[in-house]
Amino acid sequence: MSESEPDEPSGTASTNETESADETDAPADTESADDTRSDEVEGDSHYAFWADEVADAIEARDPEEPIVVKGGISPSGVPHLGNVNEIMRGYFVAEVLRERGWAVRQVFTTDDRDPLRKLPRKLADLDGNIVDLGDVNAGALGRNLGHAYTDIPDPFGCCDSYGDHFSTLIAESAELLDVPIDVVSTTELYESGRMDDVVEHVLRNREQAREVLSEYQDKVDEDYVPFNPFCSNCGKVTETVTGVNVDERTVEYRCTDIEAGNRTIEGCDHEGTAIFREGKLPWRFEWPAQWQVLGVDFEPFGKDHAEGSWPSGVDIAETVLDIEPPEPMVYEWFTLDGEPFSSSEGNVVLAHDVLELLDPEVVRFFFAKDPNRARDFSIERLDQLVDEFDRVERLYYGEESGTEQEERRAERVYPFLVSLTDVPPEALAKSELFEAVADGEAEHAVTFDHNDTHDRERRREFVDEAFRQRVRLPYTFAAVLGMFDDDSARMATAKKEGHVADDDPEWAVEDAFGRVALASEWADRTDNEYNYTVARTEMPDVSVDGDTATALDDLADFVAEGADGEAIQGEIYESARRHDLDVGGFFAVGYQLFFGETEGPQLGYFLDDLDREFVVGRLRREA
RNA sequence: GGGCCGGUAGCUCAGUCCGGCAGAGCGUCUGACUCUUAAUCAGACGGUCGAGGGUUCAAAUCCCUUCCGGCCCGCCA
Numbered sequence: 207m208s209e210s211e212p213d214e215p216s217g218t219a220s221t222n223e224t225e226s227a228d229e230t231d232a233p234a235d236t237e238s239a240d241d242t243r244s245d246e247v248e249g250d251s252h253y254a255f256w257a258d259e260v261a262d263a264i265e266a267r268d269p270e271e272p273i274v275v276k277g278g279i280s281p282s283g284v285p286h287l288g289n290v291n292e293i294m295r296g297y298f299v300a301e302v303l304r305e306r307g308w309a310v311r312q313v314f315t316t317d318d319r320d321p322l323r324k325l326p327r328k329l330a331d332l333d334g335n336i337v338d339l340g341d342v343n344a345g346a347l348g349r350n351l352g353h354a355y356t357d358i359p360d361p362f363g364c365c366d367s368y369g370d371h372f373s374t375l376i377a378e379s380a381e382l383l384d385v386p387i388d389v390v391s392t393t394e395l396y397e398s399g400r401m402d403d404v405v406e407h408v409l410r411n412r413e414q415a416r417e418v419l420s421e422y423q424d425k426v427d428e429d430y431v432p433f434n435p436f437c438s439n440c441g442k443v444t445e446t447v448t449g450v451n452v453d454e455r456t457v458e459y460r461c462t463d464i465e466a467g468n469r470t471i472e473g474c475d476h477e478g479t480a481i482f483r484e485g486k487l488p489w490r491f492e493w494p495a496q497w498q499v500l501g502v503d504f505e506p507f508g509k510d511h512a513e514g515s516w517p518s519g520v521d522i523a524e525t526v527l528d529i530e531p532p533e534p535m536v537y538e539w540f541t542l543d544g545e546p547f548s549s550s551e552g553n554v555v556l557a558h559d560v561l562e563l564l565d566p567e568v569v570r571f572f573f574a575k576d577p578n579r580a581r582d583f584s585i586e587r588l589d590q591l592v593d594e595f596d597r598v599e600r601l602y603y604g605e606e607s608g609t610e611q612e613e614r615r616a617e618r619v620y621p622f623l624v625s626l627t628d629v630p631p632e633a634l635a636k637s638e639l640f641e642a643v644a645d646g647e648a649e650h651a652v653t654f655d656h657n658d659t660h661d662r663e664r665r666r667e668f669v670d671e672a673f674r675q676r677v678r679l680p681y682t683f684a685a686v687l688g689m690f691d692d693d694s695a696r697m698a699t700a701k702k703e704g705h706v707a708d709d710d711p712e713w714a715v716e717d718a719f720g721r722v723a724l725a726s727e728w729a730d731r732t733d734n735e736y737n738y739t740v741a742r743t744e745m746p747d748v749s750v751d752g753d754t755a756t757a758l759d760d761l762a763d764f765v766a767e768g769a770d771g772e773a774i775q776g777e778i779y780e781s782a783r784r785h786d787l788d789v790g791g792f793f794a795v796g797y798q799l800f801f802g803e804t805e806g807p808q809l810g811y812f813l814d815d816l817d818r819e820f821v822v823g824r825l826r827r828e829a
Numbered sequence: 830g831g832g833c834c835g836g837u838a839g840c841u842c843a844g845u846c847c848g849g850c851a852g853a854g855c856g857u858c859u860g861a862c863u864c865u866u867a868a869u870c871a872g873a874c875g876g877u878c879g880a881g882g883g884u885u886c887a888a889a890u891c892c893c894u895u896c897c898g899g900c901c902c903g904c905c906a
Contacts, residue, residue, distance in 0.1 A: 259846095280906055320906060424903070465904065489906050513833055513901035538834065539899075546899095579842090580835065580899065589867085590841055590855065597854070609853065611843065683867035703868065725867095735866065779863060793865055806866055 254611075254618040256576055257298040260504065261306065264299070264533050269503045271309040272657065275300045276502045276532070277387075278315035281355055281372035283326035284336065286555030287583060288508070288540050288547040290379055294573035295506040295537055297385045301622050309657040312387045313500055316376060318355040318369030319392040319486045321443040323466040325351075331362050332374060334558030352442035352464060352471040354486075356393040369393065379557035383566055384625040386656050392492070395499060397483050402455060404495040405482040408432050408526060410452045415526050419490055422518035432491050435480035437461040437473070443486070444473060455482050490515055494523040497532055506535040506577070537577035543585055563588060563728050565721065570623045571595045588728055592681035595623075603674055626654070626665055629672045632713035637668060677710050677718035681725050685736035686807050688726030695815035696722065698771055699808060738801050740816065745824065746802035754795055755827075757785040762825035765813065775810025799824055 253259050264273060277292030279285065293314060300310040325347055329337050339347070342361035347368075350358040355369025365371040373389060380387045395401050408415050412432055420426040431447035435457055442461060449458035457480055461473040487495055493515060496502065507516065516534060523531040540547060547555060560569055568591060575581065584590075600606040601616035608616070626634075654661040679687065679700060687696045696719065700706045706715055729736035750758065760781040765774060782792035797806035806812065813821045 282906080317906070323905065422902090492906090509834065509900050511901085511906090515906080536834080541899095575842090578834070582841090584841085587841075587855095594841080594854070609843085612853065615843080680867055686867055689866095705867095738866075776863075790864065797866085801866095803866085808865080808868095 254615040255298075255302070255574070255622075256578075257302045257574075257622075258618070260299045260533065260535055261302040264303065264504050265306070265308075267503065267530070267533065269308075270501075272311040273300075273303055273308050273503045274501050275303075275310060275312045276315065276496070276500060276505045277312075278317055278392075278496075279376065280317040280320045281369045281376065282320070282322070283372065284328055284330040284555055285372060285376045285379060285557075286547045287542070287557065287560055289376065290383075290557055291506065291508065291537050291540075291573065291577075293376075293380045293385055293387060294383065294570065295535065295577055296504065297383075297387075298574060298622055299504055299506075299535075304657060304659075304662060307659060312385070313390050313502075314376070314380070314387040315390045315392055315395075315496055315500075316369065316373035317392045317489075317492075318367075318373055319396055319492075320489075321352050321354055322347075322350055322358060322368070323352075323471075324469075329361060330375060330556060332364055332371070332378075334375070334378075334556045336555070351466070354393060354436060354441075354443065356391070357436070357441055375556065375558075382557050382561055383570060384627040390500065392486075392496070395496070396486060399483055400499055401487070401495060402482050404498055404527070405433065405485075405487060406452055406455060408487060408491055408495070409450050409457070411526055412450065415491065415522070418521050418525050419518060421521070423490070431457070432488055433457055433482075433485055434488060435459045435478075435485035437476050438478045438480065438484070439476035440474040442471065442473060446473075448477075456480060457482075457485065490518050491522060491526075494519045494527055494529070494531065497523060498527050498529050502532040504533045504535070506537055509536050509538055512536040535577065538580040541580070541582045544582055563724050563731070564592065565595075565628070565724065566625065567623045567628055568592050568595045570625075571598065571619075574619050574623060585728070586732055586734070589681040589685075589725075596678050596680065598623075599673070599676075599678070621666060621670065624669050624673050626669055629669060630713045630717045632716075633672050633675075633711070636713070637672075675711050675714050677706055677714045679705050679718050679721050681721065681728075682736060684719075684721040684725035685729045687719075687722045688729060688736070689738050689740075689807055690812065690815045692815045693719075695771060695811055698814075699811045702772070702808075702811070738803070738806060740800055741802050742820065745827065746798055748795060748798045748827075750795060750827065753785040753787055754792065757781040757787055757792060758795070758799075758825050758827070760784070762822045765818065765825065766822045768818070769814075771811035771814035773810070774813055775808060778810055799827070 275296040277296045279289050279292055296312055300312045303310045325339060325344065327339055329339060329342060331337055346359065347361055350368070355372070356367045358368035360366065360368055360371045362371060365374055369391075373391065377387070377389050380389075409432070415432050416426055416428075416430050419430075419432070431450060433447055433450075434443050434445055435447065436442065437444050437459070440461060443464065444459050444461045445464050446460045446462040447457050448460055451457070459478060459480060461476040461478075463470050463473045465471075486492060497505075497519075516536075520531045523529050542555070557569070563585070571594075572581075572583065572591060597606065597608075598612075598616045598620055601608050601613055602620035607613070654665050656662065683700075683703065683705065687699060690696045690699070697706065697715075700719075701708075706718070725736070728734075758781075761774075761777060764777045764781070769777065778792065778796065779789055782789045793809060794804045796809050797803050800806065800809075800813075800816075
């Protein structure tokens with residue numbers, strides 16, 4: 207539910223019940239110093255995972271099944287990583303509740319009935335490629351200011367509407383992270399008539415509605431009507447309702463100018479009549495109305511709502527609609543390399559982008575952290591995030607020990623980070639559990655009912671066992687491997703460094719090397735120290751003294767005879783020593799010859815990976 | 830001006846709700862090893878827990894004040 211520039215997440219999980227009045231027999235604070243129930247400290251009163259606390263609060267409401275977890279955003283432009291909060295934070299809570307045996311429905315509203323108020327600077331095609339506004343038909347888009355997103359043609363021409371286009375991208379984000387959500391179009395809610403009753407209720411009680419809202423918004427005056435019809439003449443949303451006929455379920459309006467930010471969107475002066483399905487409630491009412499229509503029990507939202515639309519929404523829900531508002535959770539916003547996320551600029555805003563750099567489980571891990579803290583999604587230091595995840599994973603599988611706190615958290619959180627779609631198809635196909643379903647193709651065609659407890663357990667168990675056999679290449683190491691062209695060279699280096707063992711399952715090894723592409727992309731995008739380039743066309747300027755020259759010639763002869771990586775690596779040491787050279791210095795000369803740098807990858811293995819002729823020639827300083 | 834959230838090692842953060850020796854990873858430094866971009870192993874260094882006051886036998890943690898940062902308190906979502 208955010209739309210402007212800095213849409214981010216951040217969290218605040220405050221939920222004080224403020225139940226001041228518990229009078230009667232409150233056996234509460236019996237200071238009973240008795241021992242009898244010697245408080246066995248370290249109970250589980252203190253959760254390792256925030257989602258458990260939220261789940262407690264939801265259960266305390268005595269909800270009906272299925273428990274409805276909601277999230278939502280306005281499909282105003284490129285959905286960025288901050289928006290993914292609306293999906294992931296709810297997901298963890300949903301999964302905890304499912305683990306506790308509850309049926310949960312996670313819905314996601316795309317608030318596509320909202321009017322386009324300003325043109326975004328960047329758009330994205332369905333593959334997630336960022337495109338400048340100027341590269342699509344900006345003029346056509348400009349003529350649609352004030353129109354509902356679902357009434358605006360898709361600038362890319364691939365979806366039914368502008369709103370549909372970006373809703374599709376959001377839905378894809380959830381899918382990429384294997385989060386099962388029901389995407390609900392707000393436009394569809396209105397047009398299908400599902401909102402009619404709430405709209406009628408609000409308009410029937412518009413006096414009261416106005417009164418309540420006026421406590422939160424100064425602009426609410428006597429003429430305020432909590433409904434915005436779309437003009438039947440020009441299609442623009444209009445804020446001037448001149449008459450209400452609740453029984454007929456219609457309103458009369460005049461199409462006047464509306465203010466959007468610092469500009470005015472002109473109305474056409476048309477006067478008409480609209481039915482409820484031809485308009486929308488203002489956001490402050492629409493949100494609570496969604497809670498009612500969808501039966502929402504829990505909803506996370508960004509901190510921008512915490513002091514704005516949330517308090518008024520609660521009041522409207524309780525006073526006007528007479529419903530219980532959902533359990534709230536505020537999340538802090540993320541920044542991208544220190545800057546606010548913005549739908550209109552930058553790259554790496556989409557889940558699609560992030561997944562070119564990170565394993566999906568690492569992305570989920572990022573969202574499993576305390577929502578209450580603002581975090582920076584630092585591309586530069588993605589290796590830290592990955593390392594942190596890898597450690598949590600090792601802690602979970604008991605392959606490493608940590609502090610008690612770390613181990614508790616790892617044990618509790620890790621299972622929610624890995625998903626069936628993360629398991630390579632080969633492993634899936636080999637599983638006895640999945641034999642029946644996987645016989646056709648080794649596809650991830652296995653679908654589970656997330657709310658079926660038995661299915662859920664089988665899935666969790668399987669994933670747990672599969673990942674126990676996983677192979678992980680440290681992220682930066684994977685970046686190093688990215689410089690090798692040849693798979694066998696990569697494998698040799700990985701084995702030598704002990705990241706791959708001979709008895710590791712083939713599928714796990716293959717899967718592990720998937721990180722090479724991710725880390726290489728990272729090295730490439732950040733152009734960091736792992737982004738080495740072999741200086742092929744021109745020999746770097748290196749001064750080589752007599753002994754060094756001889757040693758290099760020796761080495762060249764050795765390579766020319768056809769030695770493998772390990773042998774070359776050994777020969778580098780040998781030839782240096784033979785000529786009384788400092789080994790480190792000799793390596794440095796090697797790196798300079800091939801990269802123009804003083805450091806580089808394990809040279810022997812790397813040279814083996816390059817074509818022999820080039821290597822020999824360069825060692826002889828010929829070209 | 831009012832409200833919400835955050836401020837803990839050079840970096841990224843746990844720990845704060847429930848007071849009990851200030852923690853982890855990374856980085857740095859030392860040493861080891863066929864020293865070479867990720868290393869690995871052993872060890873060390875590293876903290877006015879934003880600041881001040883209060884409560885307490887004991888405070889990063891609870892209370893009050895205060896500083897800094899983000900957001901909200903117009904509209905829109």
